[in-house]
Amino acid sequence: MDFSALMTSAGINIGLCALFLSLYSILRKQPTNVYVYFGRRIAQDHNRETECFTLDRLLPSPSWIFKAWENTESDILQCGGLDSVVFLRFLVFSIRIFSIAAIVCLFGVLPANYFGRDMLHKRIPFESLEVFTIANVIEGSRWLWVHCLALYIITFSSCVLLYHEYKSISRLRLAYIRNSPHNLSHFTVLLRSIPNSGVEMAGDTIRNFFGNYHGSSYLSHQLIYRTGKVQKLMSSAEKVYRKFVQLKLASCGLNTRQKLYRCGLCGGDKSIPFHFQRNEEDLDEKITDITTADIFQEQEGCLAAFVFFKTRYAAAIVSQLMQSPNPTLWVTDQAPEPRDVYWSNLSISYKCLWFRRVLMLIISVVFMFVFLLPVTFVQSLTQLTQMKKMFPFFRDILKMPMVTKVVTGYLPSVILLLFFYTVPPVMMLLSTVEGSISRSDRKKSACHKILYFTIWNVFFVNVLSGSLLTQLNAMTRPNDLATQLAEAVPKQATFFITYVLTGWVGLCSEIMQIFALIYTFVRRYICQLDDDPQLVPTFPYHTEIPKVLLYSLLGFTCSILAPLILPFLLVYFCLGYVVYRNQILNVYVCKYEMGGKLWPVVHNTTVFSLVLTQIIAIGVFGLKSSKFSSGFTIPLVIGTLLFNEYCRQRFYYVFTSLSVQDLIEMDREDEISGRMEYIHEELLSGYYKFFPAKDSNKSDICNVDDGATTATESNQFSSIFS
């Protein structure tokens, strides 16, 4: 591939992006797409100023970029929670570090590569891209110290930036905890593996135990049962009730088909009585529910309980200390927030939890390694000769040169792409079966799995291209791996640059929300169903964070080997920053929070990328027989690992547990302000699956009044389109 071809490819991608973004800026102004592009606003914000209808609804405009830009971090924090701030901070970190890397590498390393050997250079557009990589530097060149110095600069700046981000995000997390006085999970302990005494009821057993050992702080408890007959009766009753409410709404003329076509003047009455609606995400769960101990007293079915305490400090003590001399009895954990609880997993017996975890780990690893086998099999089916055999009637069409090009050139990548789309649901499923007790844990676990999967199947498999066995062999020979990577990465640099270019288009399709557009269209016009604020998605951190981390890995590893990648990567991160900011502000709703717990994942992966870069650099310097640079890079690896260990010691525990100082001070503040009694009352009703939580304004989405929303709908739209 020569330079001009790369530029052509970049041009095509820029064109596609411009097209997509223009399309987006028009589509977002259409009222029919409001649930696609402003889902969060519809679901969460209720007070917005109205604005008149203008004609430039049909003209593309970049106003959304400014809108996304002008919001402050505190706006983001309010809209998307701490996790979205962490995500955007990661993008800012990437922009910063790759700006530094771009300056250093384009002005230092690139000339060193270009003039790396005595040769007659063509004019730049006709130059092969390999001339810009380290492959062009001759063996034993004296200029390799430039690469080593660049590596030092990149590593040092990364470490400084990472340290400051970790510090600042730790502070944000502490502030987040201090500013969530109504977080019921701080007062609640999830109790599992309750011993079966044989004579006592589970409720009495719990009451006796906690009354005996934590008498002064124990408040109450709430049993969680496995599905029983009564449960099934309850859920049938619920269904009947829901149908009744729907009928009632329909008879009032408030059926939702009409919503979108009304002008906003004939809105429904705001005083329509509150009606119960289950969170839609719960519907796909198996029916496993909780009830109070007073309703069902069946010992066998009781697998877990929420135990409530008078203070946060007491709950922290109970959740962190081993309760019984038998570590598999009276197992306590901090409970997730009510809206974050993953109810169906609470019914998993604690005893088989470890087995599930081990099994899912094995399955994920196997999935990671054998994923490409079916892909290559299906790809082999799409070879022309195979196709001709299987579809004899298409033989003539397949002979056309254009079709041949499409089939051989694009079909394999389309198949790969389609298979890749199956990864997030599969990993999410594995994380569910693993037994995560909260939605956020499940997402974090899936994020980890997808991260390893992506790095292995995009980076390593491309670099160590070959059969599964060759890859496994490379894995089991870490000694040779460094040399193999050093040989392969510069060769694959061109591919990685084009991969970054497809990343641009990926961002544009993210902002376009093509799937959501199609889904809404099908739902509305084919299934004749109403738009539902409950269907507004949460931010897919588990797919987006691995994606951005992969680009960052590509950036680090290619930086000194093929610095041409850096400007393209910078464009990716800048575009990503605007796009994701916009999405967080407008599209995705924040139903539950991870409290910034994703930052350690980001930090560790970035350190991994740095160390991998350094190891590849050592390999490359070895191949170029530059002992000087090779030797100087080794202390860098050790230094980076020590830095990581220091950060772990200094910050990691902030993300795993709450400090006594904070807990006691929050308790005292609540006691002085008299809020404590109110919280205690809330606790007793907070963890009911059937009834929506009342604790935060975000959970209002559960009992949003459809009629009322409809009434002011058309007024709201105009304000957010512009």
Added chain:
Amino acid sequence: MDFSALMTSAGINIGLCALFLSLYSILRKQPTNVYVYFGRRIAQDHNRETECFTLDRLLPSPSWIFKAWENTESDILQCGGLDSVVFLRFLVFSIRIFSIAAIVCLFGVLPANYFGRDMLHKRIPFESLEVFTIANVIEGSRWLWVHCLALYIITFSSCVLLYHEYKSISRLRLAYIRNSPHNLSHFTVLLRSIPNSGVEMAGDTIRNFFGNYHGSSYLSHQLIYRTGKVQKLMSSAEKVYRKFVQLKLASCGLNTRQKLYRCGLCGGDKSIPFHFQRNEEDLDEKITDITTADIFQEQEGCLAAFVFFKTRYAAAIVSQLMQSPNPTLWVTDQAPEPRDVYWSNLSISYKCLWFRRVLMLIISVVFMFVFLLPVTFVQSLTQLTQMKKMFPFFRDILKMPMVTKVVTGYLPSVILLLFFYTVPPVMMLLSTVEGSISRSDRKKSACHKILYFTIWNVFFVNVLSGSLLTQLNAMTRPNDLATQLAEAVPKQATFFITYVLTGWVGLCSEIMQIFALIYTFVRRYICQLDDDPQLVPTFPYHTEIPKVLLYSLLGFTCSILAPLILPFLLVYFCLGYVVYRNQILNVYVCKYEMGGKLWPVVHNTTVFSLVLTQIIAIGVFGLKSSKFSSGFTIPLVIGTLLFNEYCRQRFYYVFTSLSVQDLIEMDREDEISGRMEYIHEELLSGYYKFFPAKDSNKSDICNVDDGATTATESNQFSSIFS
């Protein structure tokens, strides 16, 4: 090597053992050796019945074996603590499992090996040992299922026995905790990284912090200072005081030279005033001491503090919860027992602790891998031609065939042995520098290091014999490792059998205490120093546990490959059981306890041995092209790993933390019995380095009254010799 040669070797070793044991049974009856062979009894037990002098003091007798045998487990528990029980249990476990393995393998696997190929067998004494190993089985033999079945039986019995031992030792540990009501460490928290407020004294800072957040349970604290000028003054004063006491004793006619020659009728007065004596183990430490906050109020020097609480529960809460939002401030840990504290390490700043740990880890790994380099270098110097060059004047002597044999045959192994003797002190030093805060932690850490070292340098290096690079290559290619091991282990089986035979002699030299005998002789007759009860050693778990674990590893890995090793190994374990029982009862003193924390190490290593055996078996079955057996072994590996994970879930936490239930119940018992106030008083004086602890009868060794002991000495001797 043929069978008769093995029997000859066994005969020689049996002869040596018989000689050593007879010598021991005579030497132990001599009064001059009482400090060598009955150190623990002299130091700890004070009430023993007297017995008359008999003439059979000069005749060897096996009575000590019966004496060692007749003691019950509770006697052992009283003499050597829980750790010695754990150690003996491990020996019993080994005897049990290798009895099963011996029965299965000698009657099942051995015939299958012997008749493994069609060949003319010689008479058994002239048969090569290889005929008894799996190497004699032809490829694709149908009899390999016997080996697979044997492996299944061994694995299953091991798992069942391991589970029961883990369960029973967990129970013992819980009982040990419940039966140590005076354990001051349960009430104490070691506080490190105290923030420097700049205005307040360290003592005030601590008092304010704990008064504020743990006001109801905080009792007091005690600062630990870095060595300062005042400290030096104190230690000088101490030296002067000790000299004064010695002079005083000498002037009373109680100087210890006379002790051993007195008849016991002219004993000293029991009412000689108490005099302070430092624990001898402390003498080799740098002078770093503690004082109360009232004496020295220097903020800079204060690096740590012991904080005392009113109840065990409160102390557990403080030690397990994160105190400050900054995890590197107010770092709390459960304090070690007073007699277990490793004072000089308390002065290490918490901030550089993690760095020390990482550094020591790197050094231990490097030491493990490069250990054999100097050994082979020195061994190369002892080659005949080298020797002749270096010592031309010995040329004639070196030409003698007997000398040649000794130089070429024994010198290399003597050099290896001498180098091996340096390992425990080096590892102990590394564990000290690492920063362990207690002696028991230091020993446990050294035990881990020596374990890895031994397994690598004895098992793997012998099997993968070759240069360091070949070994490293083998390590970095786990794929090939299995095949390499499968090829090499049966070949090395003969060596391992002879290694087990040297183990017998090792046990005999352990019971003989040759070093201690020589040391006491030199000390008494050359240095003219007195025997000192303070010099009685503690049990060297850190060297003995890795040794026994290595033999157990050899037993497992060779069991189905070369079953001839098993009878020899059984003899080793039985002899070891009697010898170590005797040593625990008579020789070693129990100055501090690990509370059975070594069992998880033993358990994990045994599981590792099992898995390694299975992996080698898969390799061997692969080489013998028996897909059936190979395939059937894979689920065994997975099953064993799952079993290990289950045991970890079920039992491991019992060894790392105390349960709320136990803590609260112990507190309540003490409060009801009124013992609590007494404990609180003791706490305030318990953690003084200068003054001996008073909490247990075992620590009496610190303030043992030399004169009083001398008085009844000769009476006691006669009773324990027989």
